[in-house]
Amino acid sequence: MKPRLSVIVVAYDMPRQALHTLYSLSTAYQTGVSADDYEVILVENRSARVMDADAIARLSGNFRYILRDEPGVSPAAAINVAAREARADFLCLMIDGARIVTPGVVRYALEAFAITRDALVVAPGYHLGEHEQQFHATRGYTEEKEQALLEDISWKSDGYRLFEISCLSGANPRGWFHPFMECNCLFLPRRVWDDIGGADERFDLPGGGAINLALYRRAASHPDSRLFVLPGEGSFHQLHGGVTTSEIPGREELLGRILEQLNQLLGEPYRAPSLEPTLLGRVPASAFPFLGHSVERGVHRKKNCAKTGEPMYAEEFLKRRRLPPAPVSE
Amino acid sequence: MPPNTVQPPFVSIVVIVYKMADQAELTLRSLSAQYQRDVAESEYEIIVVENESSWILGQERACMTGGNVRYFLRQETQRTPVHAANFGAAQAVGSHIVIILDGARMVTPGVVRLTLDAFRIAPNAAVAVPGYHLGEKPQQIAVNEGYDEAAEAGLLERIEWPSNGYRLFEIAVFAMSSLMGFFQPNAESPFLGCSREKWNAVGGLDTRYDDLGGGKANIALYKHVLETPDTPFYLLFGEGSFHQFHGGISTNTPSGERAVIGARIREQDEALRTDRSLPHAPAILFGQLHPSAYRFLRHSLARVYPQ
Numbered sequence: 001m002k003p004r005l006s007v008i009v010v011a012y013d014m015p016r017q018a019l020h021t022l023y024s025l026s027t028a029y030q031t032g033v034s035a036d037d038y039e040v041i042l043v044e045n046r047s048a049r050v051m052d053a054d055a056i057a058r059l060s061g062n063f064r065y066i067l068r069d070e071p072g073v074s075p076a077a078a079i080n081v082a083a084r085e086a087r088a089d090f091l092c093l094m095i096d097g098a099r100i101v102t103p104g105v106v107r108y109a110l111e112a113f114a115i116t117r118d119a120l121v122v123a124p125g126y127h128l129g130e131h132e133q134q135f136h137a138t139r140g141y142t143e144e145k146e147q148a149l150l151e152d153i154s155w156k157s158d159g160y161r162l163f164e165i166s167c168l169s170g171a172n173p174r175g176w177f178h179p180f181m182e183c184n185c186l187f188l189p190r191r192v193w194d195d196i197g198g199a200d201e202r203f204d205l206p207g208g209g210a211i212n213l214a215l216y217r218r219a220a221s222h223p224d225s226r227l228f229v230l231p232g233e234g235s236f237h238q239l240h241g242g243v244t245t246s247e248i249p250g251r252e253e254l255l256g257r258i259l260e261q262l263n264q265l266l267g268e269p270y271r272a273p274s275l276e277p278t279l280l281g282r283v284p285a286s287a288f289p290f291l292g293h294s295v296e297r298g299v300h301r302k303k304n305c306a307k308t309g310e311p312m313y314a315e316e317f318l319k320r321r322r323l324p325p326a327p328v329s330e
Numbered sequence: 331m332p333p334n335t336v337q338p339p340f341v342s343i344v345v346i347v348y349k350m351a352d353q354a355e356l357t358l359r360s361l362s363a364q365y366q367r368d369v370a371e372s373e374y375e376i377i378v379v380e381n382e383s384s385w386i387l388g389q390e391r392a393c394m395t396g397g398n399v400r401y402f403l404r405q406e407t408q409r410t411p412v413h414a415a416n417f418g419a420a421q422a423v424g425s426h427i428v429i430i431l432d433g434a435r436m437v438t439p440g441v442v443r444l445t446l447d448a449f450r451i452a453p454n455a456a457v458a459v460p461g462y463h464l465g466e467k468p469q470q471i472a473v474n475e476g477y478d479e480a481a482e483a484g485l486l487e488r489i490e491w492p493s494n495g496y497r498l499f500e501i502a503v504f505a506m507s508s509l510m511g512f513f514q515p516n517a518e519s520p521f522l523g524c525s526r527e528k529w530n531a532v533g534g535l536d537t538r539y540d541d542l543g544g545g546k547a548n549i550a551l552y553k554h555v556l557e558t559p560d561t562p563f564y565l566l567f568g569e570g571s572f573h574q575f576h577g578g579i580s581t582n583t584p585s586g587e588r589a590v591i592g593a594r595i596r597e598q599d600e601a602l603r604t605d606r607s608l609p610h611a612p613a614i615l616f617g618q619l620h621p622s623a624y625r626f627l628r629h630s631l632a633r634v635y636p637q
Contacts, residue, residue, distance in 0.1 A: 115447045177619070231615065279568075282614050283513070288635035295627045302621040312621060 003062065004110060005038040005187070006086030010075040011097030013047035014240040018097040019055055020150075021238075025101065027061040029159060032107035035062045041085050042097070043078040045070035074208040079199040083190075089117075092187045095212050099184050099235040100128075103159040108281045109187040112228040120225040121187035122180055122277070123233045124290075125169035126162070132170060133239050134251070143239050162236045163286035168293070169237060175294025176229050176279065177312075178301055179272035182216045185235035192222045202265055206254070210262035213270060220273035223319060227275040231291055232283035276313035339449035341374040341442070341523065342422030345430045346411040349383035350576040351391065352479075353434035357574075358395040360436040365492055368443045371398040378433075379418040381406040410544045412535040419526075419534055425453070428523035429535075431548045434576040435461075435520045438569045439495040444617050445523050448564040454528070456555050456611070458519035459566045460512070460626075461505035462498070463573045468506050473575070474585050482575050496620035498572050504626065505573060507549075511630025512567045512615065515608035518552040520571040528558060538602055542591060546599035556611035565613035567630075568623055 007025055011018040023029060025040045039062040044051055046069050056065045064085065070078060075095055083091065090113050092106075105123045112119035127133045128149060129141050136142070153161035168175070171182045196218040203211035219225060241248070263269050283291055305312050343361060347354040358378065363371045376399045378392045389401040400421065404414055411431055419427050426449050441459055448457045463469045464485060465477050489497035507517040532554045539547035556563055599606060619627060 111451045114451045177621075177624075276618055278616075278618050280614070280616050282612055285513075285634065288513075288631055291627070292631045292635055295624050295631065298619075298621065299624050299628075302624065305621075 001036055003037060003039045003088045004113070005090045005092060005106065006088040007038060007040045007092040007094065007106075008079060008082040008086060009040060009042045009094045009097045010045070010078045010082070011042060011051065012045040012070075012075065013049055014098050015049050015051045017238040017240045018042070018044070018051060020100050021094065021097050022056060022059055022063065023156065024103075024159060025061065025106070026059045026063075028059070029103055029156065030106045031103045033110065035060070037110060038062065038106055039064065039087065041066065041082045043068060043082040045075065045078050072204055073206045074201070074204045074211065076199040076201040076203050076208050076211055080201065083193060083198055086190070089190050090187060091190055091193055092185065093215065094185055094235070095208065095215075096184055096237070098238045098240040100155065100159075100162060100238065101185055101235045102162060102233040104281060105185060105230060105233045105235075108230045108233060112187070112280055113189075116226055117189055118192075118224040118226050119187070119189070119228050120192070120219055120222075121228045121230065122183045123185035123230050123235050124176065124180075125171040125182075125184050125237065126166040126234045127169050127237045128162070128166050128239070130167060132167060133237060134170075136239055141239065146239050160232075160284040160286050162234065163284070163290065166234075166236055168290060174297040174301070175290065176231055176277055177294055177298030179274045180216070181272045182213045184212065184237070186216060186219070188219050188225070192219055192225060195222060200265060203261065205258055205261060209258040210270070213262055214266060217266065217270065217273055220275055221315070225275075227277050228280050229277040230281045231279050231294070232281040232287050234287075274313050274315045275319075276316040337425070338373070339426050339446055339453065340424040341426045341428055341445055341449070342377055342419075342424030343374060343428040343430065343442075344377045344379065344415060344418035344422065345433045346414045346418065347378060347380040347387050347433035348411060348414075349385045350434045351385050351387040353574040353576045354378075354380075354387045355391055355395070356436050357430070357433055358392060358399065359492060360438075360495065361442065362396040363398070364396070365439055365495060366442040367439045369446065371396055373446060374398060374442055375400060375422075375424060377418045377421050378402065379404060379414040381411065381414050408540050409542050410540045410547070412537050412539050412544045412547045416534040416537065419529055422526060424526065425449070426523055426525050427529045428457070428521060429551070430521055430571070431535075431544060432520060432573070434574045435571045436498065436574060437495075437521065437571050438498060440617060441521065441566060441569045441571075444566045444569060448566070448616055449523070449525070452562045452564070453525055454560055455524070455562045455564050456528075457523040457564045457566065458552070459521035459569045459571045460516075461508040461518070461520045461573065462502040462570045463505050464498070464502050464575070466503065468503060469573060469575055470506065470585075470588065477575065479575050496622050498570060499620065499622035499626065502570065502572055504629065511633045512565060512613060512627065513630055513634045515610060517608060518549045520548075520573070522548075522552055522555065524555050524561070528555065528561070532558060536602065539598065541595050541598055545595040550599070550603055553609040556609040561611070563611040563613050564616045566617045567613070567615045567627070568617035568619040570623070
């Protein structure tokens with residue numbers, strides 16, 4: 001039977017973390033859905049540390065594992081390989097395989113697609129640990145400390161406790177009422193994926209550079225896309241020596257090249273798409289601090305927009321051809 | 331998980347009117363497809379049931395607000411709207427029913443679209459909209475401090491209603507029954523929807539609630555529906571139902587008189603229900619949050635997560 005959703009996970013040199021990610025996508029962990037609802041396609045670019053295929057086979061659910069040789073340093077081609085294998089009409093892109101998700105992401109994403117086939121669904125991004133992992137060495141954060149945190153909360157038995165040991169990622173530092181920069185657990189229709197040309201393989205820098213920002217920007221700018229945000233769900237980055245998400249030598253210089261390539265390939269300076277989010281899902285108590293942060297930042301943004309006369313969701317109004325609402329009072 | 335190919339829901343919204351012609355007209359305008367966003371008249375119907383009084387809305391005014399309005403005038407011998415509501419629900423042709431027991435409730439422009447969408451996600455769902463009162467204080471209190479129709483008309487003029495219905499949040503407060511916010515159980519909703527099947531299974535509104543305004547009938551219905559097994563609860567947290575001043579029993583009666591009536595109504599409820607606790611049904615938030623409503627999300631969070 002054809003699944004409704006194909007989840008694409010790309011991994012490279014992160015077997016332990018990616019196995020966590022896959023477990024979080026298994027039917028033993030996801031709630032309100034069954035194995036028939038979705039498939040998970042893991043594409044791994046070969047490294048000295050490849051994943052344990054038997055361990056993947058033991059997971060409950062509908063998993064496929066593709067191990068491939070990648071001559072370059074970007075995951076772009078791997079994503080496209082997985083997308084060609086995907087059978088469903090809706091895709092979930094997890095370009096960085098080191099992301100554990102919460103137990104409701106699949107259910108609520110499918111609910112959004114039940115409303116509209118044009119849904120673009122965002123599970124907000126977090127980093128495990130008290131601080132963003134770009135500065136892990138300075139802060140003394142290590143993989144061992146992260147494993148201890150995960151053990152402390154017994155995350156496999158209650159995935160919503162991940163909120164207790166995490167902070168917001170740089171993709172969405174100001175919460176749900178500000179434009180998102182990108183999303184590392186992004187659901188979109190295959191039609192939109194095809195329309196935007198899939199993953200742009202010109203993003204050939206380590207880790208794909210800013211390919212994920214470009215994908216998000218292009219999918220959000222698609223005239224039919226309608227943004228949904230899952231305020232009670234999330235994807236949680238594990239430390240794994242990633243190019244932009246850990247403190248590595250030469251990071252600043254590399255980030256400069258990444259930004260330059262992004263703007264060049266987009267043909268304009270990058271800006272986060274300002275779409276109005278429809279929120280969907282239960283919000284567990286552990287996520288209240290992040291919702292609280294979001295509304296405080298939202299209030300701040302509302303005041304700024306009232307001062308400048310700029311609509312909060314300018315691109316939404318352009319897309320939906322609605323007149324902007326009357327300015328709101330502070 | 332329902333696929334997209336299932337028959338789309340059609341909602342019948344039942345509005346009960348009694349001695350509130352002007353307010354009911356505004357309510358019906360707020361339910362019209364001209365005001366509601368992204369929805370067509372063909373996707374829902376409005377069933378207006380008016381109990382005869384000295385101040386009739388009437389068929390002409392009711393049906394002027396849309397081509398999907400059906401109007402019924404009834405002679406009611408009791409002082410309760412529950413018979414009218416059950417009568418209205420019996421006329422419904424929709425797969426789903428929404429009950430607005432107090433016709434003096436204006437709504438925001440997303441309620442119909444989102445209600446339809448929630449039933450598309452989960453045909454077995456209960457859907458509710460939080461309740462607000464127009465004015466700076468709940469009207470039970472404001473009525474003792476001079477709040478009246480004229481003050482309310484001034485507020486609506488200030489926000490240029492109906493040009494942007496979400497600005498209603500700027501001139502409103504949570505109703506007492508929604509004061510717990512979005513993350514704790516509330517007593518009732520002034521806009522409650524479920525499938526016609528579920529409505530029939532719970533038996534509609536309990537007709538034993540024969541006191542003024544139906545007493546606690548709406549509260550009992552809310553609990554009954556939300557606690558029915560296999561009923562996911564979608565709260566349209568970014569929408570609102572706003573009570574207009576109209577001389578209603580529990581909301582707009584001066585305090586001394588209200589205390590006497592309130593005691594009698596509570597006594598009846600105690601006799602009819604053994605479990606009067608708030609319904610245990612964690613809400614699934616659904617909708618967009620207009621910036622004017624941020625303060626209500628703040629309030630809701632403060633109740634469960636003091637910062």
